[in-house]
């Protein structure tokens with residue numbers, strides 16, 4: 001048996017087509033959505049990601065505000081760039097591309113929560129815990145949307161998330177256990193005694209440990225869906241958390257590249273457009 005592909009690249013294309021219509025409707029009402037990015041340093045991967053985000057925006061009618069700063073930038077200089085985007089009315093929302101090599105929590109916390117397109121500001125993570133409206137973190141949201149668009153049922157499913165990082169693992173557990181998803185989520189991490197015992201029982205495995213090949217075929221229930229979130233570089237090539245033999249056991253696998261990465265970009269676009277729509281709706285409410 002060979003697993004079917006959870007096609008992130010194709011899904012990104014479909015989502016862009018849908019968003020193009022929503023952006024056109026906003027523009028007709030005089031609202032031009034704008035995405036800002038702050039990029040620090042010369043990391044080629046980060047440059048590629050930021051370039052791809054702005055290319056996506058251009059394709060669907062979102063304006064771009066790109067702030068690229070040298071690797072020598074201080075915390076204060078990056079915070080000044082954040083303050084400018086917070087105050088810029090042309091910027092619907094923005095993100096600071098990670099990693100920056102600086103105090104990332106301080107940078108994240110400085111972003112206006114209502115302009116936080118990454119959904120990682122402490123206020124937005126709090127809103128997620130409380131079930132209030134706010135931006136949702138792009139990578140875990142992208143995983144859920146990828147499953148939904150391939151007809152994979154989450155309601156009542158056993159989902160094992162491997163990794164407890166702030167950008168994927170922790171918010172993933174919160175998203176999966178919302179009433180709208182109604183999955184049972186288990187968060188595994190380096191302190192988990194028997195990882196395979198958990199993953200073998202899972203209908204869905206989300207591998208976000210950043211350890212190349214940590215999930216092998218013998219650790220997966222036949223027919224399960226396996227999402228490969230980990231991104232490591234081995235000999236200059238992307239290496240995911242999912243070993244090749246998983247394709248022989250699983251029912252569905254997200255390739256890497258071509259799976260969760262493009263979905264992260266798709267959800268970023270969704271967040272920008274949703275923010276612009278919310279601001280427009282709020283401006284119409286009589287005082």
Ligand SMILES: Nc1nc2c(c(=O)[nH]1)N[C@@H](CN(C=O)c1ccc(C(=O)N[C@@H](CCC(=O)O)C(=O)O)cc1)CN2
Nearest residue numbers: 049095096097098099118138257258259261262264265
């Ligand atoms: N502020 C943020 N920084 C980072 C985030 C984030 O969500 N917000 N996530 C990652 C990088 N990332 C988004 O910024 C990201 C990762 C991967 C992709 C993607 O489309 N990847 C392609 C392959 C690209 C390649 O060949 O290198 C794929 O998977 O097909 C987009 C965005 C860390 N930083």
